[in-house]
Amino acid sequence: MMTLEMLNLSIAMPEIFLLVLACTVLVVDVYLKDERRNVTYVLSQFGLIITLILISQQNPQSREIAFNGLFVNDLLATVLKYAVVLLVAVVFVYSRRYLQDRNIFKGEFYVLGLFGLLGMMVMISSNHFLSMYLGLELLSLSLYAMVAFNRENPNAAEAAMKYFILGAIASGMLLYGMSMVYGMTGSLNIVEVAVALDKIEGNNIVLIFGLVFMVIGLAFKLGAVPFHMWIPDVYHGSPTAVTSYIASAPKVAGFAMIIRLLAESMGSFQTDWQGMFIIMAVLSMIVGNVIAIAQTNLKRLLAYSTISHVGFIMLGLLAGNQEGYSAAMFYTLTYALTSLGAFGVIILLARKGFEAENIDDFKGLNQRSPWFAFMMLIIVFSMAGVPPTVGFWAKLAVLKAVVNIDMLWLALVAVFFSIIGIFYYLRIVKIMYFDDALDKSDINCTRDMQIALSANGLSVLLLGLYPAALMSICIAAFS
Amino acid sequence: MTFFEVVFYAFSTLMVVAALGVVSARNPVHSVLFLVLTFFASSAIWLLLEAEFLAITLVLVYVGAVMVLFLFVVMMLDINVTRMREGLMRYAPFGIAIAILLIVQMVMVVGPEHFGLQAFPVPESHAADYSNTKELGRVLYTDYVYAFELASVILLVAIVAAITLTMRRRPNTRYQKPSAQMKVLKEDRLRIIKMKSETIEPENKQ
Numbered sequence: 001m002m003t004l005e006m007l008n009l010s011i012a013m014p015e016i017f018l019l020v021l022a023c024t025v026l027v028v029d030v031y032l033k034d035e036r037r038n039v040t041y042v043l044s045q046f047g048l049i050i051t052l053i054l055i056s057q058q059n060p061q062s063r064e065i066a067f068n069g070l071f072v073n074d075l076l077a078t079v080l081k082y083a084v085v086l087l088v089a090v091v092f093v094y095s096r097r098y099l100q101d102r103n104i105f106k107g108e109f110y111v112l113g114l115f116g117l118l119g120m121m122v123m124i125s126s127n128h129f130l131s132m133y134l135g136l137e138l139l140s141l142s143l144y145a146m147v148a149f150n151r152e153n154p155n156a157a158e159a160a161m162k163y164f165i166l167g168a169i170a171s172g173m174l175l176y177g178m179s180m181v182y183g184m185t186g187s188l189n190i191v192e193v194a195v196a197l198d199k200i201e202g203n204n205i206v207l208i209f210g211l212v213f214m215v216i217g218l219a220f221k222l223g224a225v226p227f228h229m230w231i232p233d234v235y236h237g238s239p240t241a242v243t244s245y246i247a248s249a250p251k252v253a254g255f256a257m258i259i260r261l262l263a264e265s266m267g268s269f270q271t272d273w274q275g276m277f278i279i280m281a282v283l284s285m286i287v288g289n290v291i292a293i294a295q296t297n298l299k300r301l302l303a304y305s306t307i308s309h310v311g312f313i314m315l316g317l318l319a320g321n322q323e324g325y326s327a328a329m330f331y332t333l334t335y336a337l338t339s340l341g342a343f344g345v346i347i348l349l350a351r352k353g354f355e356a357e358n359i360d361d362f363k364g365l366n367q368r369s370p371w372f373a374f375m376m377l378i379i380v381f382s383m384a385g386v387p388p389t390v391g392f393w394a395k396l397a398v399l400k401a402v403v404n405i406d407m408l409w410l411a412l413v414a415v416f417f418s419i420i421g422i423f424y425y426l427r428i429v430k431i432m433y434f435d436d437a438l439d440k441s442d443i444n445c446t447r448d449m450q451i452a453l454s455a456n457g458l459s460v461l462l463l464g465l466y467p468a469a470l471m472s473i474c475i476a477a478f479s
Numbered sequence: 480m481t482f483f484e485v486v487f488y489a490f491s492t493l494m495v496v497a498a499l500g501v502v503s504a505r506n507p508v509h510s511v512l513f514l515v516l517t518f519f520a521s522s523a524i525w526l527l528l529e530a531e532f533l534a535i536t537l538v539l540v541y542v543g544a545v546m547v548l549f550l551f552v553v554m555m556l557d558i559n560v561t562r563m564r565e566g567l568m569r570y571a572p573f574g575i576a577i578a579i580l581l582i583v584q585m586v587m588v589v590g591p592e593h594f595g596l597q598a599f600p601v602p603e604s605h606a607a608d609y610s611n612t613k614e615l616g617r618v619l620y621t622d623y624v625y626a627f628e629l630a631s632v633i634l635l636v637a638i639v640a641a642i643t644l645t646m647r648r649r650p651n652t653r654y655q656k657p658s659a660q661m662k663v664l665k666e667d668r669l670r671i672i673k674m675k676s677e678t679i680e681p682e683n684k685q
Contacts (some may be wrong), residue, residue, distance in 0.1 A: 007624070019632065026639065067625035108643040115636045122629060141633060183594060209588045217638030313588040 008066035011073045014054040014081065015121050020045035022114035029107025037105050039102050041096055044110040048089045054082050064128060069189050072127035076329075076477040080124045083333050087249040087340055088117045092453040094344045095241030097445060101352040104150050105237065106153035108464045112149075112243060116142035120253035127258060129178045129188040132170075136221065139253060140167050143246060147238040159237025166220065166230045174217025180210025181266075190265040197268045211269055214261060215276050216286040224314060227282035228307045240350060240357065244343035247306060248336045251313075255332040258317055263325060270320040277318035282413055284311030289421040299357045301424060302342055305383055308421055310333050312398055315414060326474040327397035328360060333470065334382070334390045334463060341379040341456040348372060348445055348453060362428060364437025372431050372443065375457030382460045384419055384425035390463035397471070487527055507553045515546045529605060532612040534550035 009016065025047070029040045060078035065071065092113065092449040099105040107260045119138030126132040144167065148160030182188055184206050185196035200207065205217065220227040234245050262273055288308025313335070316328025348363075349356030354364070366373040436458035463470060480490075488605055497520060517539045525534035590680035605611075 012625075023635075059577060069620045070623070071624040086671070106643075108639060111639055112643070113634070115632065130623070130624075131629065135635065138629065138633050138636060140638050145636075145643055148644055151644065180588075189664050206593045239649045352484055442674065458520075 006156065007309060008062070008064065009067070011064050011066040012071055012125070013056065013057070014051050015118060015125070017049070017054055018051050018114065018118050018121065021051070021443065022111055025107065025114060026111045027140070029111065029115060032107070037107065039459055040107045040110050041092065042048060044114060045089060045092060047114070048085055051085050052082065052317055056083065067131075068356070069191075070128040070131045071125050073125055074477075076256070076259065077125045077474055077475075079477055080252055080333075081121055083252050084117060084120045084124070084249040087336055088113060088245070088254070090340060090344075090452055091245045091248060092242070093448055094244055094340075094347050096345045096349060096411060097225060097449060098239070098241045101350075102150065102239070105221065109146065112142040112146050115243070116146070116340075116396040119248065120249055123260075124256040127190050129182070129193075129261070129265075132257060132260060133175065133178070135173065135253075135361045136174075136257065137171065138223075139250060140171070143250070146242045147234055147244065149242060150239045153237075153239070155237040157240065159234045162233045163230050170217045170220035171229070173220070174211045174472060177210040177213030177217060178217075180206055180213065185212070190260055191264040194267055197266065200268075201283045207269065208272055211272055212276070214266075214445060215273055218254070218258055218261065219280055222251070222258065222310050222313075223307055224280040224310050225287045225307060228279075228284070228310075231307060232300045235306070236297060236299045236357075240299070240343060240347050240355065244340055246348065247302070247343055251310075251336050251339075252304075252332055255313065255329065259325065259329075263320070265316070274318045274320055278316050278407075278410065281311045281314035281318060284308060284314065285417040289417045290422065292306040294426075295344070296359055298346060298359050298362070298428075299359055301359065302339065305366075305421070305425075306339065307338075308417065309383070312414065312418075315402050315410065316398040319403070319405050322475070323404060324398075324401035325478045326471070327394075328403045329474040329477060330467075330471055331394040332399055333474070334394045336458070337456065337463075338379055338382045340389060341453070342383070342459060344453045345372060345376045345379070348443060351441075359428060359431060359439065362432050364440075365432040365437040367437050368440065369443045372453065375453060377429055378457045378461050380425045380428050382447075382464065384422045386422075388458050388461070388464045390467060393464060393467040393471070411477050483527065487524065490520045490523040490527075494524070507558050508550065511546060511550050511553050514549075515542050518542050518546070530611060532615055 021044070025040055027041055028043060029037075032039055032307065033048060046472065054080060058073055058078055060075040063074040066073070093111065095109070096105070112203055116139050119135045119140075119142060122135030122138060123132055126135055144160055144164045148156055150156050154181070178188070181193060184204065185193045187193055187196060196205070218225065220230075223231040227360050234246065238246065263270075267274065285308050288304045288306070288311060292301050292304035292308070295304060309331075310385075314330050316324045316331055318324070319327070346356055349361060362376070378389055382389035385391045385395040395414075399411045399414060402414070494517055497513045497516040501510050501517060504513055506509045518537055522534040522537040522542075525531075525537065
């Protein structure tokens with residue numbers, strides 16, 4: 001016999017609230033007239049604040065299980081949930097004006113954004129292959145629809161189509177891999193799988209086979225080479241507001257997915273997936289950094305830069321120890337923040353009938369707005385890994401983890417390609433500060449956008465000056 | 480060969496042939512009908528596994544409802560088959576090579592060596608009064624209630640996404656207002672005009 005208490009619902013309070021919020025926004029929005037659409041926005045933001053409060057009510061120190069082992073809450077989950085909720089809230093701030101200018105300021109953007117956020121939180125907190133897969137599908141479905149959100153734009157439709165088909169194939173790969181693991185271990189629960197795998201001796205070909213499929217599925221979702229083809233098209237094709245959503249929070253959820261599926265459940269096969277990760281990490285750093293040089297479109301450039309950063313995150317993960325995981329977590333969190341800031345500046349410069357997505361649109365930004373040029377400078381420096389920004393510490397932590405497992409050559413390859421990467425990052429800085437502005441129109445944006453973007457840029461700088469606090473949280477999450 | 484095996488191999492062969500038919504049929508409507516056949520054969524295999532409820536659901540939901548809808552959509556869409564077949568021959572060798580590679584790998588891995596009767600003994604068949612539906616319902620609403628709810632949320636998102644992407648509000652769309660229609664009085668619609676009665680005069684121009 002089972003009672004309601006056994007479900008341990010209080011652990012999942014933030015998710016339950018978020019689901020209620022998304023449904024409320026969906027219904028309220030139907031009854032709003034177009035000129036009162038701001039109510040949807042305010043309601044979503046207010047709900048996200050309450051979600052943050054509910055997350056803070058959880059006890060992160062203990063590992064607690066809910067829903068008969070399908071749901072887990074620990075320090076890792078709490079920290080990552082804070083991050084995704086905050087990132088999505090900032091995306092909503094950035095995107096309001098952008099959507100209004102393009103007549104796509106609709107409630108569905110917020111509804112789908114909230115459902116996607118729910119999917120990410122489910123992934124972060126999943127303790128079971130089934131809930132992981134369902135969370136992933138919830139996130140992916142919301143993203144597909146958001147990419148195609150602007151129906152007048154044929155590029156967006158093409159991007160959504162590519163994303164949808166490739167995403168469906170990747171989900172199939174992941175499921176097939178999971179079914180192999182299930183066949184060998186007889187369980188889908190991550191903890192039980194880990195226990196069962198520990199008992200298996202020698203080289204089990206079925207498990208390796210399943211592992212390969214799972215790694216392919218994960219690599220696709222994260223966008224590692226050779227499963228990266230969708231990233232440039234999707235980043236370029238979707239409205240910049242949606243790109244800022246895709247480029248930030250889902251990376252954090254993808255990190256959680258790799259930790260739960262590979263580190264926690266397939267930990268005893270670490271040497272096997274380490275090899276696959278080395279290949280993908282090196283390829284990602286090569287392809288990402290080299291192809292980015294040829295880009296003139298800033299959104300595509302940032303897409304290739306994402307691919308190279310994914311390579312760095314994988315470097316941390318493949319170390320396969322506490323140091324590597326916490327370094328990868330630090331990298332993922334700070335990269336999501338930096339990437340969000342970069343797209344924030346693109347949204348800032350865009351206005352009605354004009355997308356500031358070419359690098360030339362940034363010419364002479366310093367003359368137009370010294371403050372936001374400085375913000376972009378911090379963000380670009382952080383992506384390139386120049387001290388004292390946070391990107392430097394993130395790269396350092398990851399490289400240290402790789403050196404400590406005696407893979408000096410891998411660290412050298414990473415350093416070499418990030419030096420190549422600095423070239424195209426510095427070109428943006430040069431264009432902003434040393435070129436004359438092509439269009440000298442004033443940058444006018446709402447006050448909340450100014451505050452959020454300034455906070456975003458300054459946090460990149462502040463985290464770089466005081467990285468210890470976030471670093472110690474990341475280390476504690478894996479101890 | 481036992482009766483069980485005869486049934487299994489018959490329906491498995493049917494399923495594989497029908498699945499090949501789905502991708503190779505020239506007419507999209509035939510593809511959909513082949514898909515119906517595939518579902519039907521797999522439901523028969525589920526019956527062999529004593530999953531009666533799932534088997535019947537597959538027939539009722541997929542064959543009965545989803546595929547019929549699918550058939551309507553395929554018939555209504557104007558699919559240009561020749562354009563879709565462009566480049567088929569160019570990609571076919573590559574695709575077939577990968578498919579063969581995958582099949583060989585799968586046969587090597589998912590063979591009797593790892594999933595044979597030694598590793599997985601035949602489960603005991605259930606008693607006659609065993610209710611498949613009841614057991615499924617029990618785990619669905621207790622052990623897997625979280626997954627069940629999540630699946631329902633995914634369906635909700637699918638509905639929202641489909642409506643977002645397809646519904647268009649045109650400015651000149653005409654709607655009915657039932658409340659206004661109900662409130663209409665006779666005076667609003669009917670105008671009584673007093674006028675002289677007209678008489679038709681015979682035309683005699685000649």
